[in-house]
Amino acid sequence: MAKTKRRWTGIVGLLIALWLVSFVISAFIDAEIPIASGNVLVISIKGVIVGDDPGGFGSTALSANSVVADIESAAEDDNIDAIVFEINSPGGSAVASDEIAQAVLAVEKPTVSYIREVGASGAYWVAASTDKIFVNRMSITGSIGVIASYLQFSDLLDEHGVTYERMVAGRYKDMGTPFKDLSDTERLIFQQTLDQIHTEFIEGVAENRNMSVSEVRKLATGQVYLGIKAIELGLVDAIGGKNEVEAYLEQELNVTVELFEWERKKSILDLLSQLSGGNSYQVGRGIGDSLVKTQGEPNIPVVWS
């Protein structure tokens, strides 16, 4: 009797153990399974565009990696007829914005963007890569320019008797360090770099919008334009929101358009790594990250803005 009871306890225990192990494994599997319920995928471009999302609570950054992955997946998916970009972003990293723009240009299906409150700078660069841009009359767009800045606190160090011992191999290796003034030549080098990026931006917009480079250059003062003005200037195509986008695509594709978004669930591992890694990064980046970056490379973020 006791033997039978022990046997059944063992069996039940084993089954529970199997269930638990399966549950734990399933929690660690990256559950990024797109839920396709329509034929036109909507990809959100919201927040500051960065290469990799540092994660953590309250992060509003948009990772170019994940957007590019979505674009590439949608491009390969036969069930998806077109891609719509819902944009509400002030821009961000030049490289990250260009990565998204290049991915959009590589898509052989119709691509449409509609700008809500803001689609400026790098976000406008992404929008300009799509076939058609819709805006609200009051949307803020444009801002075709490049900004780079950093805090320079050499005077503060002087006040506290801290000196910067400069050791470089390569005259400009430490240009942009916050521990010393920028020389005229260094400033010129930075300005030339920004001008070069600015030209890339202008030429990209000109090509994608079928405008002349000189025409875009006139508008590329970094100024923002309201949607209604942007139409006049040729920077966007039409006033409209989701409904207008749907109507446009139905006309283009000659099918009933059903917009949908991919839900991306996160596995427990993702959540844990984001909580620990992301928050540690956020806490430390004020001090450590800037020091490390400054010593290794110029600490100047270049953004379309």
Added chain:
Amino acid sequence: MHVANNAPLLKRILAFIVDMIIVELFVISPFSRVLKGSMVEGSFTEVLDHITSNEVLFGNLLPVVVAVTFMTLAYFAIFEFKYQQTIGKMIFKLKVVSISGKLNMSQCIVRALIVLPFYFVTVVDVIYALFNAENQRVLEYFSKTKTVVA
């Protein structure tokens, strides 16, 4: 020396069906969280079409398939090693015996390879059992085991 009778094929099939229900409840159900919402409702062919027509979905299902296969294999191997029976076999009073001495874990693992998602292995394994005097599957032959009446 007591010679056990070979397990009747019908009982073995019924035992396997019971085992698959157990696997569904205790091994596959935790993965439903991952699959939820990504599947269409419909016949087997419709579900298969849905998966194969969507490259992204197909690629993402791979880790799920690997994990479910591994856990199903674990169910059969652990139960047969510990009790010489799975739950299905307990219900239908069947057990696994080793032809070469005491049943060991590697024998149980080889037997359980039938759950691998390769139809060819499964079909050959079962067909061999149908035309074999002792109703021994190919994997039973390789693992030097057979299923007998308990």
